[in-house]
Amino acid sequence: MKLISLELTNFRQFYGKQTIDFASGSDGRNITVFHGFNGSGKTALLNTFVWCLYGELTPDLDHKDRLVNERAFAEAQIGNEVPCRVALQFEFRGETYVAERAETITKTGSLDSQKSRGSLSLLKRSVGGETEQVGRDEGARQHRIEQMLPRSLYRFFFFNGERVEGLASPDAYENIEAGVKTLLDIEVYERGADHLRSGVTKALAEEAKRAGDDRLADAMDQLAKMEEEKNRLQAENHQHEENVSALFGEIQSAERRQEDLRDVAQMATRRNQLRDEEAELSGQLNQESRSLASQVSKNGYLAFGIRALDLTDDQVAAARKRGDLPAKIKPQFVDDLLAAGACICGRPIGAHTPEEKILHKYRASTGLAELEERIAGVSANIRSLRERRSEIFEACIQSLKKMASLRAKLRICKEDLSAINERISEGNFGEEAARIQQLIRDRGAEVLSNKVAIQRNIEKMSGLETAISDIRDRTKKLETLSAKAELAKRQLEAVQRVADALAQIRDIQKEDVRRSLDEKVGEIWREAAIKGYDASITQRYQLLLTKTVGGQRQPVMGASTGEKQVLALSFVGAMVSKAKENAARKENDLDMGGFFPLVMDSPFGSLEDEYRTAVATWLPTLANQVVVMASKTQWRNEVEKAMRPRIGREYILELHTPKKSADRQVTLDGKEYPYVVTDNGEDEMTTIRRVM
Amino acid sequence: MERRIGISSAQASILEDLVRNVPGESYSLFDTKQKVLMFAAALGFHLARRNELGSRDAGSAIRFDIFEKNLDDGFVHCLAVAERGELSVLAEAQEEELAGIFEEYANAGLAEMASRLLGRAEPLQALVDLMLSAKDSAPEEGLEGLDPSLLNDLMRG
Numbered sequence: 064m065k066l067i068s069l070e071l072t073n074f075r076q077f078y079g080k081q082t083i084d085f086a087s088g089s090d091g092r093n094i095t096v097f098h099g100f101n102g103s104g105k106t107a108l109l110n111t112f113v114w115c116l117y118g119e120l121t122p123d124l125d126h127k128d129r130l131v132n133e134r135a136f137a138e139a140q141i142g143n144e145v146p147c148r149v150a151l152q153f154e155f156r157g158e159t160y161v162a163e164r165a166e167t168i169t170k171t172g173s174l175d176s177q178k179s180r181g182s183l184s185l186l187k188r189s190v191g192g193e194t195e196q197v198g199r200d201e202g203a204r205q206h207r208i209e210q211m212l213p214r215s216l217y218r219f220f221f222f223n224g225e226r227v228e229g230l231a232s233p234d235a236y237e238n239i240e241a242g243v244k245t246l247l248d249i250e251v252y253e254r255g256a257d258h259l260r261s262g263v264t265k266a267l268a269e270e271a272k273r274a275g276d277d278r279l280a281d282a283m284d285q286l287a288k289m290e291e292e293k294n295r296l297q298a299e300n301h302q303h304e305e306n307v308s309a310l311f312g313e314i315q316s317a318e319r320r321q322e323d324l325r326d327v328a329q330m331a332t333r334r335n336q337l338r339d340e341e342a343e344l345s346g347q348l349n350q351e352s353r354s355l356a357s358q359v360s361k362n363g364y365l366a367f368g369i370r371a372l373d374l375t376d377d378q379v380a381a382a383r384k385r386g387d388l389p390a391k392i393k394p395q396f397v398d399d400l401l402a403a404g405a406c407i408c409g410r411p412i413g414a415h416t417p418e419e420k421i422l423h424k425y426r427a428s429t430g431l432a433e434l435e436e437r438i439a440g441v442s443a444n445i446r447s448l449r450e451r452r453s454e455i456f457e458a459c460i461q462s463l464k465k466m467a468s469l470r471a472k473l474r475i476c477k478e479d480l481s482a483i484n485e486r487i488s489e490g491n492f493g494e495e496a497a498r499i500q501q502l503i504r505d506r507g508a509e510v511l512s513n514k515v516a517i518q519r520n521i522e523k524m525s526g527l528e529t530a531i532s533d534i535r536d537r538t539k540k541l542e543t544l545s546a547k548a549e550l551a552k553r554q555l556e557a558v559q560r561v562a563d564a565l566a567q568i569r570d571i572q573k574e575d576v577r578r579s580l581d582e583k584v585g586e587i588w589r590e591a592a593i594k595g596y597d598a599s600i601t602q603r604y605q606l607l608l609t610k611t612v613g614g615q616r617q618p619v620m621g622a623s624t625g626e627k628q629v630l631a632l633s634f635v636g637a638m639v640s641k642a643k644e645n646a647a648r649k650e651n652d653l654d655m656g657g658f659f660p661l662v663m664d665s666p667f668g669s670l671e672d673e674y675r676t677a678v679a680t681w682l683p684t685l686a687n688q689v690v691v692m693a694s695k696t697q698w699r700n701e702v703e704k705a706m707r708p709r710i711g712r713e714y715i716l717e718l719h720t721p722k723k724s725a726d727r728q729v730t731l732d733g734k735e736y737p738y739v740v741t742d743n744g745e746d747e748m749t750t751i752r753r754v755m
Numbered sequence: 756m757e758r759r760i761g762i763s764s765a766q767a768s769i770l771e772d773l774v775r776n777v778p779g780e781s782y783s784l785f786d787t788k789q790k791v792l793m794f795a796a797a798l799g800f801h802l803a804r805r806n807e808l809g810s811r812d813a814g815s816a817i818r819f820d821i822f823e824k825n826l827d828d829g830f831v832h833c834l835a836v837a838e839r840g841e842l843s844v845l846a847e848a849q850e851e852e853l854a855g856i857f858e859e860y861a862n863a864g865l866a867e868m869a870s871r872l873l874g875r876a877e878p879l880q881a882l883v884d885l886m887l888s889a890k891d892s893a894p895e896e897g898l899e900g901l902d903p904s905l906l907n908d909l910m911r912g
Contacts (some may be wrong), residue, residue, distance in 0.1 A: 367797035434845045448829055448833075
């Protein structure tokens with residue numbers, strides 16, 4: 064399958080109709096690159112292939128029920144339809160096809176919608192240029208697509224680079240075994256054996272019955288039924304195993320999301336801390352201001368009055384010096400003498416006499432006596448006023464110092480808060496974390512119940528096998544009642560032997576393919592040149608890294624995520640290579656054409672620096688066409704340098720966001736391009752821009 | 756009729772503002788109008804300014820005996836003594852004189868406060884700055900050897 068172009072209409076982040084051409088590899092340039100910020104649609108882009116061809120979505124796509132673009136939906140009138148479409152144009156064995164899957168959303172409310180059933184069309188363009196619809200119905204079209212690239216294999220060709228390392232985990236053997244079996248179309252042998260055991264046996268039972276030999280007929284009937292039951296259990300287990308694979312995929316995605324959330328949760332906790340701190344500091348600042356104001360209100364005036372205090376003190380001191388204070392004679396006393404007209408000694412003093420004049424003179428000079436009480440009061444006060452004056456100054460100075468320090472702390476606190484707010488939005492992360500935890504638990508329980516069912520079926524099948532072999536023995540010993548019955552009996556034995564032989568051939572073939580894949584995986588791994596390890600597929604269909612220690616091969620414990628990723632990619636490369644071989648030989652029902660694309664979201668994510676250049680050089684060799692989605696941090700110097708000579712098409716998934724000051728650029732091949740752009744729309748959306 | 760301290764119409768509004776909550780805060784600069792006038796009178800004295808009352812604002816007058824009766828009366832008397840240069844101004848008969856002096860200083864002080872505080876973002880700071888600027892005239896207040904203006908800079912930072 065050779066990818067030619069992709070047309071998206073309102074699919075996920077991609078607003079309106081957007082088209083992509085793929086690098087064909089004709090001039091040695093077989094890489095198509097998409098650069099995108101987180102959330103710009105790299106995963107959505109991966110899903111366009113999987114959704115268009117198979118109607119499926121990858122596990123790490125969230126909100127799977129909202130495929131239609133948010134902005135297009137928001138802009139539509141209530142009652143109108145919003146189309147959501149992906150059309151993939153590709154070439155297969157020299158013919159051009161366009162597969163298109165569409166969904167129509169009818170807007171029934173500002174947030175409500177009704178989804179129409181999705182439709183699939185597959186047009187084939189003939190040499191003359193006319194197009195015709197392939198197959199008489201969607202089922203037929205889906206089947207045709209799966210003949211070109213089988214559903215059970217798509218995970219090896221369209222995948223999330225960060226999840227592919229999962230193939231290298233011990234639980235991934237079902238995926239690997241399934242891939243191997245599909246590739247070989249081993250199903251043919253299995254079906255053949257099944258058919259012989261149950262179908263043909265049933266027919267022979269009829270023969271025996273007609274020949275009148277009931278005992279033989281019964282025995283054959285029983286045999287047929289048991290074989291059918293065994294097949295049914297086998298098919299059930301097959302389904303269970305597929306379920307387990309899918310569930311593991313979901314669990315892995317969820318665990319990844321958990322990790323992200325832990326980071327976010329930490330920041331949210333810090334933010335709450337800072338908010339508390341801010342409130343506390345503001346409170347303290349307010350408190351301090353209030354207390355300062357109260358002090359100023361009570362004693363502030365004293366700041367200005369020092370001269371008044373000094374001058375008053377001086378006056379009092381002077382009066383004391385003069386002898387005016389303390390007053391020696393009270394005015395009242397002299398008044399009484401004047402009124403009595405007598406002196407202290409008792410001698411009468413007449414009016415207008417010189418003695419009376421002297422009394423009046425004394426009276427005049429007692430002036431301050433009246434005020435003595437008041438002056439004493441003031442004098443005493445002055446001392447305490449002076450004290451209060453220095454106290455108020457001291458209090459003001461301390462208060463201002465404290466307020467300045469609080470203000471400085473508050474400023475820092477606010478800066479930290481705004482930094483965090485830039486990085487995380489408001490949101491109850493606790494809820495999501497709890498939800499994901501529950502999801503992981505639930506899926507884990509489902510895995511368990513599937514595995515239990517598988518085990519139970521295996522036991523049942525084992526029981527059946529014993530019973531079957533019993534019946535076979537008995538049947539052999541049965542003496543038949545007629546020549547026809549004897550013939551049926553002998554044919555039954557023959558059928559059993561052929562079925563056994565087919566099963567053996569199947570096992571041998573499977574082992575053959577595994578061995579050849581094992582060799583290939585080893586070869587491809589060595590080309591990536593990592594650390595002197597070897598890579599292989601075990602007989603239990605597990606991907607394994609081994610190292611030679613003292614002449615002995617030992618499994619590598621604790622391979623890094625990056626190493627597992629490369630291992631998984633090596634397996635994918637081996638699959639592609641094997642598929643090509645098969646196509647060349649065209650020896651079975653499967654015809655995959657020989658030309659294979661690899662579409663990878665973030666293949667460089669977890670790789671250690673030392674591997675990046677090696678992997679970047681090696682990736683383009685894995686398949687005929689390579690499509691890569693990468694973020695800015697993943698597309699570092701070594702990677703760009705290694706891949707640049709083989710890039711045939713380059714695009715930027717330009718993210719438009721209403722968030723302020725979110726603008727970012729990316730530098731590609733020395734030139735700068737917009738990467739994230741602030742715009743006025745209410746929803747985020749992505750525009751695909753061609754760079755090369 | 757008991758003596759009241761009158762406020763000129765020009766200063767009546769600043770008096771109201773100073774006992775109201777500072778905009779954006781939950782406290783006021785002064786608790787009562789009496790406290791404002793004490794501050795204003797002291798300030799007026801410090802600046803050696805007396806404003807004769809032009810037109811009186813009808814509702815703003817405050818009874819003078821309030822000033823005399825509480826703890827601060829010593830200060831009011833000191834102001835009068837300092838102004839007149841003699842102790843006799845403290846006599847009962849001079850009450851009118853006393854109140855007049857206080858009144859004129861207070862109104863002058865209010866005018867100064869209006870010009871310094873109106874429209875300021877941090878009026879409390881301005882008030883304290885004003886106070887601290889008067890500190891320098893009495894270096895024996897306990898911080899010998901330390902240049903007070905240094906402290907002012909510290910405070911503002």
